[in-house]
Amino acid sequence: MVAGILIPVVSLTVTALALGGCIVLVSKKFYVYEDPLIETITKLLPNANCGACGYPGCSQFAAALVETRNPQLACPVGGEAIAESIGPILGMKLAEAQPVVCAIRCQGTTKHAKETAEYHGIMDCWAAMQAFHGTKLCAYACTGLGSCLSACNYGALRIEDGLLRIDGDRCVGCGLCIQECPVKVLEMVPRSAWRYYIACSSKDKGAATRKYCDVGCIACKRCEKDCPAEAITVTDNVAVIDQNLCVACGVCIDVCPTKSIVLIHDSTKKRISS
Template sequence: MVTLLNGVWVVTGLGLACAIVLVVFSKLMEVKSDERAEKIREVLPGANCGACGYAGCDDYAKAVAAGEAEGNLCVPGGAQTADDIAAITGKAAGAVAKKVAVVACQGSYDNTWDKMDYSGIESCKACDKFFAGRAVCPYGCMGFGDCVESCMFGAISIQNGVAVVDQALCTGCGACVNNCPKSVIKLVDAEKPTAFVLCQNHDKGGITRKGCTIGCIGCQKCAKACPVEAIHMDQNLAVVDQDTCINCGKCIKECPTHAISHILQKVEV
């Protein structure tokens, strides 16, 4: 009986000793949370969109608190969030570069056509694996709505087979850009309305016309008409330099296929 009790006391003593050791080490190895990071996280919108360059709001808050990131990188939060973060960190907020998404494609059912009947998974990424998509044009919007599903703000819809962005709702987070397998969605400066080429087709004009009635055919008429040389050709595709463009509209008038448009209205920030 005595032997049994001694064994119990030994085991109990070892357990108590281990518990004490664990408590001591937990205190020594404890990583104290940064209160500023927690406060910064509270003022962030919680979209976890990654527009700031970090995996989510938690990581961004920690980076700002540690001085590893600026406090004005939250695009969805805008100037208000930047000001709130500045009040916590004590650093100047800085300007927030307001962006808005634009779909560089007008390949609706009225303007383009399919080269095959696709009956697979209704996903842009899935369909893109089959001969670059179902449409004759291999560069355009596929219309299945991967971008719609990725948008946390309800700013994108599919209309007549092509994605359309509601600029009033778009926060410029870039989630749709990252989820478009064709890269037809672009982020542009929301505060500088300019002309924009709504096409991504790099084929020669004759080939482009076979796949779309409203695509850029590389005729260069827009580039020649631009008074400030804001347009250059990139492998048969006209590209407008948003920084240089003065939004005069001459390129729009000269485009024979109506592939260029004023795509931005002034967005209040």
């Protein structure tokens, strides 16, 4: 009776000890050192794994940071706050990723942009590009079919009146939407409290742009002339604001005859952090 209990208990204990010993040996033998810093830093990162930094996810970014100690590596989503919290851990000053936000350089809603015909094809921008750039006459206009929507992990994009709208509070500036756009109408602009940008990317001549759209940049150069900071230049029939020079005075908006310059006032400066 006692033997009946003892035999299995003893044999199982011996087997368990032996196997446990094996595990200890194997874990010693095949031990891979991982810097504990990697885990600490990963925890501080936004952990959205958006890939905007160029690495597959946040832990790979942390590993690269610890391994290379390159102060130029930066998390575009976390920006200043993240750089400040990670810097002391590594004992160095990290570069701040300039926080950016997505902007659409088009205002061609169904009301403003002239349309060609009804589109019955596949509701996807890339498919519409095969059929005269979708329904809008302007070749530089947002087709409004929303191929970019699925690229956004933050729900910052939506389609309204045949045009893409961006929720600046939700956008983290990862830039994944840019490569989904066949028209190349999306652009990253610095996330400042008062942002001005030209909401048109038409390289057509002024007369043609006017024919296709009410709110297109016709390259009249009035903004270029009147900008006190000399931040605006007109190249290829479209104005571009150099965001580093812009002082956010708003003169350009007043002179623009087609109202193609847009101001976004961002009071929150909200940002994703850990």
